[in-house]
Amino acid sequence: MQNYNILITNDDGIDSPGLRAAVKAVINVGNVTIIAPSNQQTATGRGLTGDKQSSLKSIEYHINGKKIPAYHCECSPALIVKHSLRTILKERMPDLLVSGINYGENLGINITSSGTVGAALEASSSGIPSIAISKQTDTQSHHRYTDQDWSAASFFLNRFAKFLLATKLQTDVDVLKVDVPEDATPLTKVKITKLAKVGYYTKSIENPTINSKIGDGKTIINIHKADLDPESDIYAFAIDKVVSVTPLSVDLTSRVKLPELQELFDK
Numbered sequence: 001m002q003n004y005n006i007l008i009t010n011d012d013g014i015d016s017p018g019l020r021a022a023v024k025a026v027i028n029v030g031n032v033t034i035i036a037p038s039n040q041q042t043a044t045g046r047g048l049t050g051d052k053q054s055s056l057k058s059i060e061y062h063i064n065g066k067k068i069p070a071y072h073c074e075c076s077p078a079l080i081v082k083h084s085l086r087t088i089l090k091e092r093m094p095d096l097l098v099s100g101i102n103y104g105e106n107l108g109i110n111i112t113s114s115g116t117v118g119a120a121l122e123a124s125s126s127g128i129p130s131i132a133i134s135k136q137t138d139t140q141s142h143h144r145y146t147d148q149d150w151s152a153a154s155f156f157l158n159r160f161a162k163f164l165l166a167t168k169l170q171t172d173v174d175v176l177k178v179d180v181p182e183d184a185t186p187l188t189k190v191k192i193t194k195l196a197k198v199g200y201y202t203k204s205i206e207n208p209t210i211n212s213k214i215g216d217g218k219t220i221i222n223i224h225k226a227d228l229d230p231e232s233d234i235y236a237f238a239i240d241k242v243v244s245v246t247p248l249s250v251d252l253t254s255r256v257k258l259p260e261l262q263e264l265f266d267k
Helices: 017-026 077-085 108-113 115-124 151-166 233-239 258-266
Strands: 005-009 031-037 070-073 096-103 130-135 175-180 190-192 201-204 218-221 243-248
Touching (some): 115 175, 233 243
Parallel strands (some): 005 031, 096 130, 130 175, 190 243
Antiparallel strands (some): 201 218
16 A cells, blocks of 8 residues: 555535445555544535634544544534644645545536535645545435445545546646446446536425525426536436546636637726
């Protein structure tokens, strides 16, 4: 085993079975450290929120009879990454950050609200290669720990972790966003995709009024094949039924010719 240091986090909380599956997937790839929110932090994005008086708390964590350094904190995934990098990990930055394995796929323009993706973006902003990996589940599993078969997601996490540790990617690739269909196997094909410019999840509120509560409504998935780019993550995942791998950049600048836009403003 190479002397790699791998940091693992999530947005489902320190007790998540998906987190344990992630640790098991890479435990033989490098030296693992776990940092995770104390509780569920789904949909916190890259927000730096939490109890300002809270600190990292050590917890007993064993995988395959091996004790793993593990910590939790009452804060968002992005904040625990940021805080850990300037405290317990200050002397040696991780070689890889893994965020997941998340309950529920993260696709299309919804990903900016994903705590899973937010943690990966936070790490990548410090120059750490990062993976945000999610497994397809029903929406009821987004806020509670249901029994899942993690084997396929674990297989692909192991594969991409080894790949990132051994390969220097192009300058503009900061995060690999991996989404694994619920019926995937190790033989399922992988497709490199781009982010769909449509939403994947939406909220439906029956008979909405001014008195409707923010928490009202039901999360639904709307997939309209005709509206999807065949090269997008939603199309690959939902239509082609393959593992979608989307390279993400922390640079949110529009890919336009800046002088042309400047000229429009100057007119």
